[in-house]
Amino acid sequence: MKNVLIIGSGISGMSCAVNCAEKGMHVILASPFPSERAQSVMAAGGINAVLEDNEEDDTVESHIKDTLKGGAYLAGEESVRGLCEGAGKIIKYLEDIGTVFSLDDKGRPAHRAFGGQSHKRTYYCGASTGKQIVTALNMEVRRFETAGLIERRLGMCFHSGLIKDGICYGAILYGESTNKLEAVYADAVVMATGGQNVLFGKTTGSTQCDGYAAGKLFEQGAVLKNLEFIQYHPTTMETAQKRMLISEAVRGEGGRLFYLDENNERVYFMENKYGPEGNLQTRDVVSREIYETGKDVYLDISFLDRKTIFARLPEVYELCLKYRNIDITREPIPVAPSVHFFMGGLAVKNDHETSIRNLYAVGECASIYHGANRLGGNSLLAAVYGGGVAADAITRREDGEKILFEDVLKKEQEKLTQAADTESTFAYAHIRDDVAKIMQENLGIVRDEKSLIDGMEQIDFYIKSAGQIKYDNSVLQYFNYSLPGILILARAVLTCARFRKESRGSHNRKEFTEIEAGFSYPTLISYDNGNYSVRLDKEGEYES
Numbered sequence: 001m002k003n004v005l006i007i008g009s010g011i012s013g014m015s016c017a018v019n020c021a022e023k024g025m026h027v028i029l030a031s032p033f034p035s036e037r038a039q040s041v042m043a044a045g046g047i048n049a050v051l052e053d054n055e056e057d058d059t060v061e062s063h064i065k066d067t068l069k070g071g072a073y074l075a076g077e078e079s080v081r082g083l084c085e086g087a088g089k090i091i092k093y094l095e096d097i098g099t100v101f102s103l104d105d106k107g108r109p110a111h112r113a114f115g116g117q118s119h120k121r122t123y124y125c126g127a128s129t130g131k132q133i134v135t136a137l138n139m140e141v142r143r144f145e146t147a148g149l150i151e152r153r154l155g156m157c158f159h160s161g162l163i164k165d166g167i168c169y170g171a172i173l174y175g176e177s178t179n180k181l182e183a184v185y186a187d188a189v190v191m192a193t194g195g196q197n198v199l200f201g202k203t204t205g206s207t208q209c210d211g212y213a214a215g216k217l218f219e220q221g222a223v224l225k226n227l228e229f230i231q232y233h234p235t236t237m238e239t240a241q242k243r244m245l246i247s248e249a250v251r252g253e254g255g256r257l258f259y260l261d262e263n264n265e266r267v268y269f270m271e272n273k274y275g276p277e278g279n280l281q282t283r284d285v286v287s288r289e290i291y292e293t294g295k296d297v298y299l300d301i302s303f304l305d306r307k308t309i310f311a312r313l314p315e316v317y318e319l320c321l322k323y324r325n326i327d328i329t330r331e332p333i334p335v336a337p338s339v340h341f342f343m344g345g346l347a348v349k350n351d352h353e354t355s356i357r358n359l360y361a362v363g364e365c366a367s368i369y370h371g372a373n374r375l376g377g378n379s380l381l382a383a384v385y386g387g388g389v390a391a392d393a394i395t396r397r398e399d400g401e402k403i404l405f406e407d408v409l410k411k412e413q414e415k416l417t418q419a420a421d422t423e424s425t426f427a428y429a430h431i432r433d434d435v436a437k438i439m440q441e442n443l444g445i446v447r448d449e450k451s452l453i454d455g456m457e458q459i460d461f462y463i464k465s466a467g468q469i470k471y472d473n474s475v476l477q478y479f480n481y482s483l484p485g486i487l488i489l490a491r492a493v494l495t496c497a498r499f500r501k502e503s504r505g506s507h508n509r510k511e512f513t514e515i516e517a518g519f520s521y522p523t524l525i526s527y528d529n530g531n532y533s534v535r536l537d538k539e540g541e542y543e544s
């Protein structure tokens with residue numbers, strides 16, 4: 001029986017776990033928190049698919065076309081085709097395992113418009129699509145737990161890969177309650193650790209997703225891809241804790257963006273420039289346009305009747321009232337773009353294997369399907385779909401040899417114990433906050449050479465000082481050991497952004513405002529002993 005270690009238990013991790021268990025493999029599903037607390041539960045807007053009997057005359061070909069165009073033609077056509085062709089079956093599967101989709105007046109699955117879509121194809125479960133899918137997959141995981149095929153390991157964080165000569169044999173995990181490291185050997189390791197929010201501080205997403213795993217694996221030889229493509233969601237609202245997402249569903253239901261001119265008159269700048277569909281341009285376009293107004297921007301949905309708002313956008317109504325005392329049935333919402341999603345991450349081939357043999361990546365930590373900009377509703381789809389693709393690939397793989405890494409484990413445990421015994425001299429929280437500030441300031445919606453170099457120099461300062469930074473005993477060990485991985489990732493993101501001398505999708509350069517044909521390929525970056533080397537994937541080495 002094959003043993004699979006899956007790290008991260010959001011939608012992509014659970015989808016992979018269930019698919020592996022269905023194929024008779026034994027799975028260890030490790031994460032610091034239960035699935036109910038993964039970022040996946042925050043997804044509200046919906047999941048994209050073209051259902052066979054849709055009334056919109058929508059086709060899978062249109063979904064493929066929109067996804068490729070939305071991603072500024074940087075995603076691989078073959079992988080996107082697989083994703084879109086698989087979408088209808090995924091909705092059916094999710095329904096079969098207990099996901100309760102909203103229904104329209106005729107009792108059919110209700111769907112709405114999202115940005116960059118030629119047809120309405122985003123299916124939703126009231127305001128809690130992510131939560132519904134997590135709940136349904138969780139029940140499936142429980143079924144296989146009872147059958148002894150899935151073993152949950154909670155309170156476990158990724159520490160490092162057990163990698164030798166480009167092959168992965170398992171991973172070292174850190175137990176938060178034991179304060180100890182543990183080597184877990186497996187025929188395949190699947191990373192499902194989500195995006196890189198912590199790198200940017202206040203975002204719409206979860207602070208569980210810090211990008212450390214990608215940074216550490218990069219240091220251990222894994223190739224990363226498209227790191228410069230960071231999705232700024234155009235409509236988020238400032239709150240004390242985080243940037244609160246104002247779902248694209250508001251614009252899907254007709255919400256209008258505007259600013260006030262000097263006469264206090266509303267200017268519907270998106271409609272003025274792009275026509276009636278202006279508000280539903282892709283996220284990269286809307287964010288850039290908001291940035292270029294240089295003004296405070298508002299989103300208005302108050303012209304819809306209260307009943308429709310309560311029926312279709314209940315969570316937006318509640319969020320605005322609770323966090324900002326704004327009644328969206330009467331007044332507009334102040335919005336601004338904020339970091340929301342990462343198109344970049346671990347480079348994977350179409351079967352989700354990374355550049356390291358037997359190491360796979362699924363969900364938001366993998367860079368595949370979305371090119372230079374993701375369409376709303378395609379990420380939940382990719383998380384469910386990718387989990388299945390990786391499981392298929394793992395089943396097909398012949399069993400390889402096993403190697404033990406007990407000496408490595410012992411050394412890493414000694415390092416951790418020694419570090420914990422040293423005096424605390426540096427506030428880790430301060431460095432993390434500073435990294436977030438550097439990234440926000442130097443890697444905004446529009447970047448330029450000077451700001452990117454400035455950002456790189458500031459991150460290099462922390463990387464060079466790493467030896468002098470002592471462990472901070474007032475925080476969890478995880479925060480201490482994960483910092484160097486986060487710094488290396490930050491440096492890699494800035495390096496990729498500097499390398500791409502054009503504006504495409506979510507990557508906008510002040511000095512290079514057009515798409516350049518020479519850059520019509522994904523960016524790949526690898527690390528070797530302090531050296532970062534960037535290149536374009538001209539051969540379609542990864543996603544094709």
Ligand SMILES: Cc1cc2nc3c(=O)[nH]c(=O)nc-3n(C[C@H](O)[C@H](O)[C@H](O)COP(=O)(O)OP(=O)(O)OC[C@H]3O[C@@H](n4cnc5c(N)ncnc54)[C@H](O)[C@@H]3O)c2cc1C
Nearest residue numbers: 008009010012039040043045046158194363364377379380
């Ligand atoms: C507010 C919001 C709304 C969204 N709405 C939509 C939507 O409507 N439609 C859509 O398609 N997409 C949406 N998205 C995006 C989508 O929700 C995510 O991209 C997707 O759910 C990611 O799933 P995942 O399984 O890859 O990661 P996550 O759900 O983020 O799970 C990551 C898992 O990895 C674990 N983990 C992290 N680091 C470590 C570590 N070092 N060691 C061990 N475990 C670790 C976490 O604890 C967690 O279990 C939204 C995102 C946000 C933030």
